[in-house]
Amino acid sequence: MTTLAAPAATTPQVRSDLSFWGALCLATTARVVLATAVCLLLWAAVPALWGWSPTTVASGSMAPAITPGDVVVAMPVDAAALDAGQVLLVDDPDRAGDLRLHRLVDTTDDGSLRLKGDANAEVDSSLVSPGAVHGVGVLLVPSIGSAMLWHGGDRVLGVLVVSLVVLLLLAATRLEPASEDVADPLALSRHRAPPHPSGRSRAVRVSGLVVTVVAGVAVLFLVVGSSHAAFSATTSTSSAFATSRFSCLDRPVAAQARFAYQFNDGVGTSARDSSGNGRSGTLTPGATIEGGTCAAGDGPYLRLDGVSGQVTTGQMIDGPQVFTVETWFRTTTTTGGKLIGFGNSRAGLSGQYDRHLYLTDEGTLIFGVYSGGYFSVESPAAYTDGAWHLATATLGPSGTALYVDGTLVASSTQTAAENARGYWRIGYDAVSISWPSSPTSKYYRGDLDDTTVLDVASTAAEVSARYAAGR
Numbered sequence: 001m002t003t004l005a006a007p008a009a010t011t012p013q014v015r016s017d018l019s020f021w022g023a024l025c026l027a028t029t030a031r032v033v034l035a036t037a038v039c040l041l042l043w044a045a046v047p048a049l050w051g052w053s054p055t056t057v058a059s060g061s062m063a064p065a066i067t068p069g070d071v072v073v074a075m076p077v078d079a080a081a082l083d084a085g086q087v088l089l090v091d092d093p094d095r096a097g098d099l100r101l102h103r104l105v106d107t108t109d110d111g112s113l114r115l116k117g118d119a120n121a122e123v124d125s126s127l128v129s130p131g132a133v134h135g136v137g138v139l140l141v142p143s144i145g146s147a148m149l150w151h152g153g154d155r156v157l158g159v160l161v162v163s164l165v166v167l168l169l170l171a172a173t174r175l176e177p178a179s180e181d182v183a184d185p186l187a188l189s190r191h192r193a194p195p196h197p198s199g200r201s202r203a204v205r206v207s208g209l210v211v212t213v214v215a216g217v218a219v220l221f222l223v224v225g226s227s228h229a230a231f232s233a234t235t236s237t238s239s240a241f242a243t244s245r246f247s248c249l250d251r252p253v254a255a256q257a258r259f260a261y262q263f264n265d266g267v268g269t270s271a272r273d274s275s276g277n278g279r280s281g282t283l284t285p286g287a288t289i290e291g292g293t294c295a296a297g298d299g300p301y302l303r304l305d306g307v308s309g310q311v312t313t314g315q316m317i318d319g320p321q322v323f324t325v326e327t328w329f330r331t332t333t334t335t336g337g338k339l340i341g342f343g344n345s346r347a348g349l350s351g352q353y354d355r356h357l358y359l360t361d362e363g364t365l366i367f368g369v370y371s372g373g374y375f376s377v378e379s380p381a382a383y384t385d386g387a388w389h390l391a392t393a394t395l396g397p398s399g400t401a402l403y404v405d406g407t408l409v410a411s412s413t414q415t416a417a418e419n420a421r422g423y424w425r426i427g428y429d430a431v432s433i434s435w436p437s438s439p440t441s442k443y444y445r446g447d448l449d450d451t452t453v454l455d456v457a458s459t460a461a462e463v464s465a466r467y468a469a470g471r
Contacts, residue, residue, distance in 0.1 A: 306445020336439020
């Protein structure tokens, strides 16, 4: 009688297969972690080969977009290319040998740079020389430098070394099944034919490659997304810069422009200076940048509420004797208000003020200067019809001129304004009863766009050409 051998037990095979899949998961995880770390390190270090400057952020002054442990890479730029809103890496003016990473607010008359941390309530107390700039932040690698900020010295280094060794050992695990006839623990039927070992090994290798590639792509999107948010994010303070821009609407600005606010930015509390001089303006509560599109005549613009809204500039200068002030405006107000002017107070009511363009309650435009007396010119027509109009006023050796919609509407022989230092003001400032047809409201209620001050008196042809170009 022939004795039949008992069937071989399958439990050890299943257990071997479970061990295989466990090893596969551990090895794949280790390889993804190592690949991610290598990608981040290369992303941060490689730019240094062509002169860019990587630095580890050590403070929270640029939070929440840039936090301690992040590595920021700065690209060298010419001083002439610096613009308000850029994140600059500079020599710390208060601590010799240290670096500072803050956002550029504006540039002073002597060329010094005024910076501010996004998380700080006030601008930096110390100005920075353009020669101290290492570059403009263009790339952020999140958290990769965190270990450099940890305390613990040798203990931290030991933990890192041990962790690296463990990851390397796991990543080097040989991913082969224990036998050529291993039962699949996840299979529905125990009688299923086992796959060929070479095919299975190839599938394992392909799966590992796919997982690693997916992890690398995820890291790339993380780094690129973090960089965009860090260098264009809106801050929570008065020097915040817009989160998006309608660069399609940017247009050339005359070389003589002191500043040019085209308001082609997304929602924020700062007006970017399109002249390239870095003289950004600050929007107060009640002043908002309204959205738009890239279609002609439908771009973003500034809206002022007529109660508290205005735009202030941060640079005190000597009042110019030759200049042009220009802005597009749209309103239906019946209480007048100042469109733009020059005063000795940055935000409150000025004691000395002139060079201003204001609306009367009746809707006519007046441009006036003070020079031992009040000198002004007034438009014969009203412009509070809810349509866009371009107002331009000039002062120079040829006298005073007021243009509306590219056409001269009033002029005089007055060639001088008050000798005083002050700030250019937009949307609000004093207009006493000594001025003709003094408006009921000092605040302007309505919309403005393309507000510009030039350090030259524009010609009639230049004014007409700008009107023809539209807003």
